[in-house]
Amino acid sequence: MTKVKALYVLQCREFILAKHGEAGIEAVKAQLSPAVREELYSPLSVATDWMDVRLALEHALAYDRAFGTGVPGQAAERMLSGLVAEHYTVMYRSIFAQATSPEAVLEKSSRLWRRFYDEGDTQLIVLSPTSVLKRITGITDFPARHELLLLPYYEELLRQWGAKEPSARHTKCVARGAECCESVISWRRSSGVTPSTG
DSSP states (O other): OOOTHHHHHHHHHHHHHHHHHHHHHHHHHHSHHHHHHHHHHTOOOOSSSSHHHHHHHHHHHHHHHHHSSSSSHHHHHHHHHHHHHHHHIIIIIIHHOOOSSSSHHHHHHHHHHHBBBBOOOOEEEEEETTTEEEEEEOOOOOTTTTTGGTHHHHHHHHHHTEEEEEEEEEEEEEEOOOEEEEEEEEEEETTHHHHHOO
């Protein structure tokens, strides 16, 4: 199974604690099976550990079940967007500050893939002046709905940089039998878009 750095789940846990307190953590835990709960909330987990993507996704979906308001995936997307916004100035600012366009931001993010995932490669294909295609190859075992871990990241990264109305949709998925995963990411054309200085 493809793995992601445990840092991802640890940050989600911190987000839940800050937003909902210990009661929020318990509400999310209640949505998990005992075995999955034990893995996700192990006191031995450190940021550099590797964790199955399936577990990271189950954690996001558990949050969605605990705090969703009727639209499946929406609460999980808000959490992931919130994490990117929260960490942009700390983790991402120096990486993306010199990017001069949304395409450049996403191209730089492609280079970060193997820092957070143990398999696969990403490729960026420009479709138009306001849209690109992100392709992930070399992974065949992504679980269904794994795009919940990716699309909010793409959108919020662009939003924090300064792109207008970013939108991402998953158009091809290995979990549905495709040979690779693809997402189309677009934004509104705007003259003089400049990176956010937040």
